[in-house]
Amino acid sequence: MKLKWPVVLVLACSAVNVHADGRADLNTVARVDIERYAGTWYEIARLPMPFQKQCVSDVTATYTLNSDKTIKVTNRCKKADGSWSEAEGLARSQNESNSKLTVSFLPKSLRWLPVGKAPYWVMALDEGYENVMIGQPDRKYLWLLSRKPQMDETVYRSYLDQAESQGYDLSKLIRTKQH
Numbered sequence: 001m002k003l004k005w006p007v008v009l010v011l012a013c014s015a016v017n018v019h020a021d022g023r024a025d026l027n028t029v030a031r032v033d034i035e036r037y038a039g040t041w042y043e044i045a046r047l048p049m050p051f052q053k054q055c056v057s058d059v060t061a062t063y064t065l066n067s068d069k070t071i072k073v074t075n076r077c078k079k080a081d082g083s084w085s086e087a088e089g090l091a092r093s094q095n096e097s098n099s100k101l102t103v104s105f106l107p108k109s110l111r112w113l114p115v116g117k118a119p120y121w122v123m124a125l126d127e128g129y130e131n132v133m134i135g136q137p138d139r140k141y142l143w144l145l146s147r148k149p150q151m152d153e154t155v156y157r158s159y160l161d162q163a164e165s166q167g168y169d170l171s172k173l174i175r176t177k178q179h
Helices: 003-014 152-163
Strands: 039-046 059-064 070-076 084-093 101-106 117-125 132-134 143-148
Touching: 117 152, 132 152, 143 152
Parallel strands: none
Antiparallel strands: 039 059, 039 143, 059 070, 070 084, 084 101, 101 117, 117 132, 132 143
16 A cells, blocks of 8 residues: 555654644653652752642652552642641552653542543653652643752753753742752
8 A cells, every 4th residue: 555645744743742732742761660769859849830839848749659559649848837738649650661650639539530630750860769850741840859958950950951942931940948
């Protein structure tokens, strides 16, 4: 069967996954070892998210591997009045390499619903599992996390450059205060 050019062009474009807004899929790391990824991470920076508007400092995310291969997610932060806010969610891997997860912070009794799940894609992760950059394919939200309360400035700038090169607008980026 002989294919005509328009058909071949459509097939090639669909393989690249170019979206209506002209952007290609978000790049992710090749593989994430969930056992090494588990533990506490300090938020270094983020793009504003409604669920974090009360957070003024000391933001952490703790990941705990469950026996069924899901991941318990516990996010904590200090609010302006000095009290703590905590949210518990559940993450599930969406691919064999564990670089694409979905996370739900719905109440446990509602997590079976096909709504309320957000993409959580690992865009950058160093070999020592000390620094990571998480994004979403729509490029609306972004998090830079580190095992320590501060991230090396060279790594920080490198991650921001990578995010910009993938289409992120960083004009509203918030640098998280850690005490």
